[in-house]
Amino acid sequence: MNIDDLIPNMGAWLGGQGPHANVVISSRIRLARNVAQQPFLSTASPSQRQDIYDSLSNEVNRLFPINTALFIDVDNASSLDRQLLVERHLISHHHAVSEGSRGVSVSHDESAALMINEEDHLRVQVLSDGLQLEQLWTKINDIDDKLSERIAFAFDEQLGYLTVCPTNVGTGIRVSVMMHLPALKWTKEIERVERATRDMRLAVRGQYGEGTDVVGDLYQISNQTTLGSSEEEIVDVFSNKIIPHIVEYEYAARETLIKHSLAQFEDKVWRAYGLLSNARCISTQETQTLLSPLRMAIQMDRFDVINIQTLNDIFLHTQSAHLQKQAGTTMNGSERAVARANYIRQKLSS
Amino acid sequence: MDVECEHCKKAKATVHITDVPEKRERHLCEACAQTEGIIIKQTQQTTTAILQEFIKQKTGIETSDELTCPHCKITFREFRAKGQLGCPHDYEVFREALIPLIQRAHGSATHHIGKVPATADEVVRRQAGTLKLRRELDQALQDENYELAATVRDQLKDMDVSESS
Numbered sequence: 001m002n003i004d005d006l007i008p009n010m011g012a013w014l015g016g017q018g019p020h021a022n023v024v025i026s027s028r029i030r031l032a033r034n035v036a037q038q039p040f041l042s043t044a045s046p047s048q049r050q051d052i053y054d055s056l057s058n059e060v061n062r063l064f065p066i067n068t069a070l071f072i073d074v075d076n077a078s079s080l081d082r083q084l085l086v087e088r089h090l091i092s093h094h095h096a097v098s099e100g101s102r103g104v105s106v107s108h109d110e111s112a113a114l115m116i117n118e119e120d121h122l123r124v125q126v127l128s129d130g131l132q133l134e135q136l137w138t139k140i141n142d143i144d145d146k147l148s149e150r151i152a153f154a155f156d157e158q159l160g161y162l163t164v165c166p167t168n169v170g171t172g173i174r175v176s177v178m179m180h181l182p183a184l185k186w187t188k189e190i191e192r193v194e195r196a197t198r199d200m201r202l203a204v205r206g207q208y209g210e211g212t213d214v215v216g217d218l219y220q221i222s223n224q225t226t227l228g229s230s231e232e233e234i235v236d237v238f239s240n241k242i243i244p245h246i247v248e249y250e251y252a253a254r255e256t257l258i259k260h261s262l263a264q265f266e267d268k269v270w271r272a273y274g275l276l277s278n279a280r281c282i283s284t285q286e287t288q289t290l291l292s293p294l295r296m297a298i299q300m301d302r303f304d305v306i307n308i309q310t311l312n313d314i315f316l317h318t319q320s321a322h323l324q325k326q327a328g329t330t331m332n333g334s335e336r337a338v339a340r341a342n343y344i345r346q347k348l349s350s
Numbered sequence: 351m352d353v354e355c356e357h358c359k360k361a362k363a364t365v366h367i368t369d370v371p372e373k374r375e376r377h378l379c380e381a382c383a384q385t386e387g388i389i390i391k392q393t394q395q396t397t398t399a400i401l402q403e404f405i406k407q408k409t410g411i412e413t414s415d416e417l418t419c420p421h422c423k424i425t426f427r428e429f430r431a432k433g434q435l436g437c438p439h440d441y442e443v444f445r446e447a448l449i450p451l452i453q454r455a456h457g458s459a460t461h462h463i464g465k466v467p468a469t470a471d472e473v474v475r476r477q478a479g480t481l482k483l484r485r486e487l488d489q490a491l492q493d494e495n496y497e498l499a500a501t502v503r504d505q506l507k508d509m510d511v512s513e514s515s
Contacts, residue, residue, distance in 0.1 A: 036438060043422045043436035119434075141465070148467045154438035155470055159452070160462025162438045166448060167455050169441075171464040201457055227452065228459020230482055 001070050001108060003081050007317075007325055011088050011127075012111035013178075014316055016308045018130015022299040023247045025178040025218065028089070029136045029235070030125035031144055032163045032172035036152040040164045041117060046100060049117060053101040056116045056151070060105045063146055064114070074102045080330065083321035089127065091115055112143065120163050120172075122147075131247075133175060133239045137231060160227065170227030175238050178207055179246060182217040182296045183253035190219075193246060200242070201225050216288035221246070254300060269297040273305065276314075277348045281337040287318050287344065306348060314347050355379035357386070414447035480509055 010016075013026035034040060038052055061071055074082060074095060082096040090113040091104050102117035115123040124147070126140045147153075154162040160170040168174075184190040194204050207218040221242070223234055257265055272290040276282075295311055297303035316322065318340045324331050327339060353363040354377075361379035368375050378386070415427040422436030426444050429435055441448065453460055463482050483506050490499035 034438065039422050039437040040435060042432065042434040043424060144465070145468065148469060152469045153467050155467050156438075156441055156462075158461055159441055160464060161467075162441050164434045166435065166452050169452060170456065170459070170462045173464075225456040225459065227456040227462060230464040230485075232464075 003070065003072060003077070003084065004325065006070070006088060006106070006110065007084070007322065009110065010309075010312060010316060011090075012109055013089060013127040013129055014312045015129035016312050018128060018132050020243070020247050021130040023179055023181070023250050024131040024243065025180055026089075026127060026129050027131055027133050027136055028125060028127045028174075028176045028178075029133065029140050030123055030174045030176075031140060032120040032161065032168045032174075033122040033124070033144070033147070033151075034154040034162060034164070035121050036154040038121065038154075041100075041119070041121065042164055050101050052121050053103065053117050056122055057103055057105075059147060059150055060114050060116065060122075062150075063143070064105050064107060064112070069105050069107045069112075071105045072103060074104055075100060080321050080324055084325055087316070087319040087321050092118060092123075094119060112139070114143075119165065120168070131177065131239065131243055133177070133235045137235045141231070167224070168226050171229075171231050171234070173226055173231050173234060174222055175234055176220050176222035177238060177243050178218055178220050179243070179250070180217055180292070180295055181219055181246070181250050182292050183257050184246075184250050185217045186257060187253045189249070189253055193249065197221060197242070202242070215285055216292045218288075218292075254296065258300070258302075265293070265297075266302070269293045269303055273303075273348075276344050279341045279344070281334070282341045282344065283337060284319055284340070287340060288315065291315055310347055314344055318343055353377045355382055357382040414444060417444060417447070419443045480506065483509070 013028070018024070018027075035052060035056070038044070039048060041049060041052075044052065057071065061069075064071075072081070072085070074085075074091065077085075079096075082091070085091040085104065085106075086093055086096050088110065090106050090110060092115070095102060095104070095115050095118045098118075100117065102115070104116065105114045107113070111128060112124070112126050115125070124140060124143055126136045126143070128136055156162055161172040163169050163172055181190060181193070184193055197204050201224050203220075203222050203224050205220045205222070206214045207216075207220055223238070229237075272293045276287070276290050276294075279286075291311060291314065294303060294306070295308070298306070298308050298311060317326065320336055323336050323339045323343065326343075331339060353366075355361045355363045356377050358379060358381070361381065363377035364380055365378045365383040366375070367378075415425065415430070417426045418424070419436060419440050420443070421439040424436035424440065426447055429440065429444065435441070435444075449460060463485055466479075483502055487499055487502040487506065490496070490502055
C-alpha cells in the first residue's frame with residue numbers, strides 16, 4: 001500500500017455512521033509520549049532526533065507491520081503528500097511543515113495514526129466517526145500498553161507523563177469531537193455554547209484544530225486540562241455529559257428553525273444545491289460553507305437528492321491536495337477552483 | 351566638562367548647587383554632598399523594586415530565571431520565553447517554579463491521576479492507584495452513593511494492609 005491508495009477511501013472518521021452521527025462527525029483521542037532519558041525535540045541535536053526517530057519507528061513498525069499499516073517518512077515526503085495527510089486528519093499541520101526526521105504510521109483503515117517526532121517524540125491518535133470515545137479509549141490504551149512494554153516513557157510520580165509543553169503534562173490526553181452545529185450558529189445560540197465550554201476549560205476550534213477558523217459550521221471541541229483527572233474521567237465527561245448536552249441543544253435549535261423559519265431554511269438548502277450543481281469555479285471555503293445546510297437537511301430527512309456518503313465524498317475530495325493528487329498534477333488556485341467545481345457537478349449529477 | 355569635587359578634590363562633582371544668599375556656586379561629589387547634608391542617602395527602595403521583591407517571594411520566578419538544567423542546559427528564562435521545556439529532567443530542576451504555572455494551566459491540579467506506565471516501579475503504581483481510589487471515594491460520597499463509597503473504602507483498606515504487610 002502507498003499513500004495514493006488512501007485517496008479513494010473515506011477514512012475511519014468520515015464514515016457518516018456511529019452514535020449521534022447526525023451532529024457528531026467524528027471522535028478522536030491522542031496521547032503525547034516522550035522517551036525517558038532523551039532530550040525533548042526542542043533541544044535535541046539532529047543526530048539525537050534521528051536516533052529517536054530510528055528507535056521509535058522500529059517499535060511502531062513492530063506493532064503495526066506493513067501488512068496492517070502504511071509508514072510514511074514525512075521529512076522526505078512531497079509537500080503535496082504531506083498536505084494530503086493533513087486533509088485526511090492523519091497528521092497535524094505542525095507535523096507537515098516542521099523540519100527534521102519525522103514520520104507517521106497510518107493503519108490501513110485510517111483509524112490509528114502514530115506521529116513520530118511531532119512536538120513530542122510520539123503522538124498516538126485514534127479516530128472514528130460518530131461519538132465513540134469509550135471505544136477509542138480502549139483501543140488507544142491498548143496501543144499505549146503495548147508500546148510501554150518495550151519503551152520507557154518519561155514519567156514522573158507526581159506529574160505523570162512528561163511532555164515538552166507543560167499544558168499536556170499528566171495524562172497527555174487530548175479528546176476531540178468534531179460537531180456540525182449549523183442551527184446553533186444560525187440562531188446565534190452558539191455563542192452561549194462557546195462561553196459555557198470555555199468556562200469548563202474546553203477549547204472550541206475549527207475542523208483542522210489549533211489556529212484554524214470555523215468553516216461549514218464544523219466545531220472541534222477538546223479538553224485543555226490534562227492533569228488532575230484520569231483518562232477515563234475525561235472520556236466519561238465528554239461521552240456522557242458535554243457532547244450529548246450540545247447534541248440536544250443543536251436538535252432543539254433545529255426544531256425551532258424548522259418550526260419558525262421553514263421557508264427560509266429550505267431556500268438556503270436549495271440555493272446551496274443550486275450553486276454547487278452549477279458553479280464553474282469554487283473555493284474550498286465556499287464549498288464547505290454550502291455543504292453545511294445540505295448536510296443538515298439530509299440528516300433531517302428533508303433533502304434526498306444526494307445521500308450523506310456523496311456529501312462526505314465531496315467534502316473530502318475537493319480539498320486542495322486531494323484534487324491535485326487525483327488529477328496527477330500540481331495546480332494553481334484558479335485551476336483548482338475549476339477542478340473542484342467539475343468534481344462537484346459530476347458527483348451531484350451521477 | 352568634568353569638574354572636580356571642591357571638597358575632597360578627588361571625585362568627579364555630580365551635585366551642582368547655588369547657595370542663594372551668597373549666590374555662590376558649589377560643585378560636590380555625591381559622597382561629600384551627603385556628608386554636608388545637601389542630599390539624603392537613598393535608603394528606601396523604589397516602588398518597582400518593592401514589587402519585584404514581592405513577586406520574587408511569591409512566585410520565585412526571578413530567582414528561578416537563572417536556573418539551568420545540567421542535562422539540556424536550558425534556563426528557566428528560556429523556557430518562559432519559548433513555552434517549551436528542553437528535557438524530562440527540567441520538571442525536576444524547575445519544579446518549584448513550574449508548579450504554580452502548571453496549576454494555572456490545569457485548574458489548580460498538581461498531581462497526576464491516571465494511567466501509570468508498565469515500566470513504573472511498584473511504589474509509583476501503588477501511589478497512583480491510591481490517589482485514584484480516594485478521588486472515587488470523594489465522588490461517591492458527593493453523589494451520596496454510599497454503596498459504592500463502602501466498596502471503594504474497602505479497596506483502600508486492602509491497599510493499606512498489603513502496603514504495611
